[in-house]
Amino acid sequence: MATKPAYIAADVVEKYLGYTTLIPLLERALINFSSGREGGVVQPIRTIVPVSKHKGFLGVMPAYSAADDALTTKVVTFYENKTSSELPSHQATVLLFDPTNGILKAVIDGKVITDKRTAAVSTIATKLLKSPHAEVLCILGSGAQALSHYQAFTQQFSFTEIRIWSRTRENAERFAEAAGGKIRICSTPQEAVTGADVIVTATMSTKPVLFGDWVKPGAHINAIGACRPDWRELDDTLMKNSVLYVDSKEAAAKESGDIVISQAAIKAEIGEILKGTQPALSDKTTIFKSVGMAIEDTVSAKLVYDSWTKNNEN
Numbered sequence: 001m002a003t004k005p006a007y008i009a010a011d012v013v014e015k016y017l018g019y020t021t022l023i024p025l026l027e028r029a030l031i032n033f034s035s036g037r038e039g040g041v042v043q044p045i046r047t048i049v050p051v052s053k054h055k056g057f058l059g060v061m062p063a064y065s066a067a068d069d070a071l072t073t074k075v076v077t078f079y080e081n082k083t084s085s086e087l088p089s090h091q092a093t094v095l096l097f098d099p100t101n102g103i104l105k106a107v108i109d110g111k112v113i114t115d116k117r118t119a120a121v122s123t124i125a126t127k128l129l130k131s132p133h134a135e136v137l138c139i140l141g142s143g144a145q146a147l148s149h150y151q152a153f154t155q156q157f158s159f160t161e162i163r164i165w166s167r168t169r170e171n172a173e174r175f176a177e178a179a180g181g182k183i184r185i186c187s188t189p190q191e192a193v194t195g196a197d198v199i200v201t202a203t204m205s206t207k208p209v210l211f212g213d214w215v216k217p218g219a220h221i222n223a224i225g226a227c228r229p230d231w232r233e234l235d236d237t238l239m240k241n242s243v244l245y246v247d248s249k250e251a252a253a254k255e256s257g258d259i260v261i262s263q264a265a266i267k268a269e270i271g272e273i274l275k276g277t278q279p280a281l282s283d284k285t286t287i288f289k290s291v292g293m294a295i296e297d298t299v300s301a302k303l304v305y306d307s308w309t310k311n312n313e314n
């Protein structure tokens with residue numbers, strides 16, 4: 001008789017998903033993804049079901065990695081009009097299957113996986129694309145992604161100044177308290193961005209919050225939000241005057257309003273830079289437009305499951 005699937009809750013995921021372990025696994029996954037058939041990644045474009053009546057979306061994100069022999073699907077919901085400040089705008093669950101026979105092995109909380117794997121991939125892009133002299137980090141937004149990016153970036157880099165802007169000062173102050181480090185709270189996005197070497201946009205905005213005229217030449221931008229074809233975070237000036245990298249060319253060209261509307265040309269996938277088949281033009285102004293990939297959830301969920309199994313063996 002088949003055993004019941006394990007349930008792995010958010011606090012356990014948090015315990016096993018450290019950036020130092022996760023980052024090299026994701027680097028390998030990005031390379032495999034960008035290697036076509038040879039890379040052994042099967043990842044169709046995700047299905048998104050709009051729940052227009054409630055300003056929400058349900059996304060289904062399946063993937064298989066031959067290199068990891070791991071099979072998962074994430075189910076993620078995201079809502080524009082949160083009904084409660086207690087409720088996160090994004091909620092997710094990852095189902096992990098035995099790839100040999102299709103048995104469901106684990107139901108894993110997907111919220112922490114989503115927050116951390118996204119920040120880890122931005123860290124990888126930033127290592128490749130930032131100026132070697134980068135000192136100032138700016139984060140626009142103060143939600144879950146803003147916090148995971150702050151945590152990953154402060155662990156992996158040594159910025160001398162970190163700035164944040166959020167729509168309300170109260171939100172920015174709450175963020176600074178949760179982050180716990182020295183953070184400069186800025187009153188306007190322009191103040192936060194001016195002179196910054198690395199910028200993270202992590203908002204639910206549907207209109208540009210970051211304008212090319214504000215951005216220091218040579219800066220690197222990680223654009224995390226605007227995952228719908230009619231949503232924007234970056235304006236046309238910035239999109240057209242920067243070198244544009246993405247996680248998945250196919251997905252970004254379909255899902256990212258910043259690309260769909262501006263018609264900016266994509267230079268390469270981050271996996272192609274890691275493979276050495278495309279250059280990292282770090283002396284130019286660069287954008288990493290992240291839409292999020294199922295394969296990132298697959299390797300993260302496998303890491304969590306394997307660590308959990310090891311620690312629960314008698």
Ligand SMILES: NC(=O)C1=CN([C@@H]2O[C@H](COP(=O)(O)OP(=O)(O)OC[C@H]3O[C@@H](n4cnc5c(N)ncnc54)[C@H](O)[C@@H]3O)[C@@H](O)[C@H]2O)C=CC1
Pocket residue numbers: 078088089090114118141142143144145146166167171202203204205206207209223224225226227290291292293
């Ligand atoms: N690229 C990827 O892999 C992923 C991207 N995302 C996207 O990242 C973005 C942030 O996600 P979370 O931090 O989880 O959401 P969140 O709800 O925790 O935080 C959203 C932040 O955006 C701000 N915001 C909302 N509307 C705004 C507006 N019009 N102008 C400026 N700021 C605004 C909020 O005040 C808050 O600070 C979302 O667009 C989300 O869909 C989320 C998960 C993965």
Ligand SMILES: O=C([O-])C1=[NH+]CCC1
Pocket residue numbers: 059076078090114227291292293
């Ligand atoms: O990759 C992901 O999980 C998501 N990207 C945008 C919303 C959720």
